[in-house]
Amino acid sequence: MKKFIRSKSWISTSTADEMLLMNVDDGSFRGLNESGAILWVLLEHEQNIPSLTNALAETYETTAENVEFDISAFVHELLDCGALIEFDGK
Amino acid sequence: MLSYESAGVFIESEIELPGLRYPNNSGIKPDLTIRKGNTPTPPASLLSKDGTWAYDGCAAWVMVASVGVFYIQKTGNITVELLEKSTDREAAIYLIGSILGVALHLSGKIALHSSAVMVNDKAVLFCGTTGAGKSTIAAALEGRGYPILSDDLCTLDIVDNKVFVHSDGRLLKLWQASLEGLGLKDRRGDSVCSKPDKYFVQPLNTSPSRLRLSHVYFLHDSNSAGVIRIKLLTLTEAAAWFFANAYRPGLIKLLGQEADYLAAAATLATNTKVSRLTRTKNFSFLPVVIDNLEAHWSCENSSDILHSVTHGDID
Numbered sequence: 001m002k003k004f005i006r007s008k009s010w011i012s013t014s015t016a017d018e019m020l021l022m023n024v025d026d027g028s029f030r031g032l033n034e035s036g037a038i039l040w041v042l043l044e045h046e047q048n049i050p051s052l053t054n055a056l057a058e059t060y061e062t063t064a065e066n067v068e069f070d071i072s073a074f075v076h077e078l079l080d081c082g083a084l085i086e087f088d089g090k
Numbered sequence: 091m092l093s094y095e096s097a098g099v100f101i102e103s104e105i106e107l108p109g110l111r112y113p114n115n116s117g118i119k120p121d122l123t124i125r126k127g128n129t130p131t132p133p134a135s136l137l138s139k140d141g142t143w144a145y146d147g148c149a150a151w152v153m154v155a156s157v158g159v160f161y162i163q164k165t166g167n168i169t170v171e172l173l174e175k176s177t178d179r180e181a182a183i184y185l186i187g188s189i190l191g192v193a194l195h196l197s198g199k200i201a202l203h204s205s206a207v208m209v210n211d212k213a214v215l216f217c218g219t220t221g222a223g224k225s226t227i228a229a230a231l232e233g234r235g236y237p238i239l240s241d242d243l244c245t246l247d248i249v250d251n252k253v254f255v256h257s258d259g260r261l262l263k264l265w266q267a268s269l270e271g272l273g274l275k276d277r278r279g280d281s282v283c284s285k286p287d288k289y290f291v292q293p294l295n296t297s298p299s300r301l302r303l304s305h306v307y308f309l310h311d312s313n314s315a316g317v318i319r320i321k322l323l324t325l326t327e328a329a330a331w332f333f334a335n336a337y338r339p340g341l342i343k344l345l346g347q348e349a350d351y352l353a354a355a356a357t358l359a360t361n362t363k364v365s366r367l368t369r370t371k372n373f374s375f376l377p378v379v380i381d382n383l384e385a386h387w388s389c390e391n392s393s394d395i396l397h398s399v400t401h402g403d404i405d
Contacts, residue, residue, distance in 0.1 A: 020329055024348045
């Protein structure tokens with residue numbers, strides 16, 4: 001199963017309701033909303049789609065089906081900009 | 091030794107630093123000490139490609155072809171080795187500019203390329219690179235009764251999510267054209283050594299050296315006539331402008347200060363109003379720009395109000 005972790009090229013800082021990300025290599029920035037910020041914190045360590053889905057569903061007291069699509073989009077967006085690294089996990 | 095205060099640091103210097111203010115209190119341990127003397131030779135492996143600077147993790151060398159070598163240590167000691175024909179006055183221009191900026195970055199300060207004025211007992215910043223119009227806007231606002239805090243450089247400190255601004259303590263510097271355009275010829279002081287057509291200007295009022303920050307404007311030129319637009323920035327936009335307007339942006343990466351500046355940018359964007367000020371740079375239009383700024387400060391939901399008085403829109 002694919003696993004994901006933050007790229008070391010990206011640093012972050014949190015505000016009251018957002019997470020601000022910066023790529024220290026090219027100086028680009030991204031903002032994450034509250035749920036994105038929760039996922040970003042989890043991604044300090046290796047995660048896969050089910051682990052992220054379960055954690056977010058538990059946080060918002062909803063079903064995995066309700067958040068799975070958003071998480072998949074979030075992961076792909078951050079993979080595209082290089083903020084996440086994908087690797088094969090067991 | 092002469093004593094000065096600038097950007098929240100106390101300075102003792104063997105070299106006179108024209109344009110800097112004297113501290114209110116004497117006997118304070120200096121943060122920066124400037125002496126003339128021999129500087130060590132930088133290791134060739136650390137020299138920049140153009141040979142104008144080097145950094146070894148503890149100190150920086152800045153080589154100015156017509157002046158000499160400045161050796162800036164993290165401890166706050168600055169040594170100036172002047173060339174035979176160069177003068178203290180020539181060295182002072184660099185000491186109160188780039189060298190002070192390097193020293194502030196080395197000491198971990200958050201430094202912005204910015205002028206500042208006092209509005210309702212708080213600081214309002216106008217950020218931009220050289221030639222952006224920082225001093226001109228500050229001078230025009232001083233004419234409306236807002237005391238000037240900084241001409242070119244502000245350092246920030248953050249306490250409990252409140253952002254405070256330290257004045258650069260410098261005299262305003264204006265080009266001759268700005269002095270004429272603003273009607274300030276009678277306040278023209280000595281010329282700025284390296285720029286014969288630029289002059290120091292005596293302030294009308296004294297101002298505090300540290301104030302809480304309320305607004306930040308990043309200056310942006312419009313090529314169209316009659317444009318004034320103030321746009322409140324998002325968090326990511328504010329961060330991008332913040333990094334671009336650091337006093338010496340290249341030093342952030344070199345010194346590994348990205349995390350400190352990122353945290354400061356986030357605090358700034360969430361605890362003050364951070365906007366981009368786009369306007370036509372024209373002396374005859376300046377009163378309209380100042381009118382719009384005053385409107386911005388006078389209303390609670392200022393970004394909405396500003397749209398009603400916008401003369402144009404370049405976005």
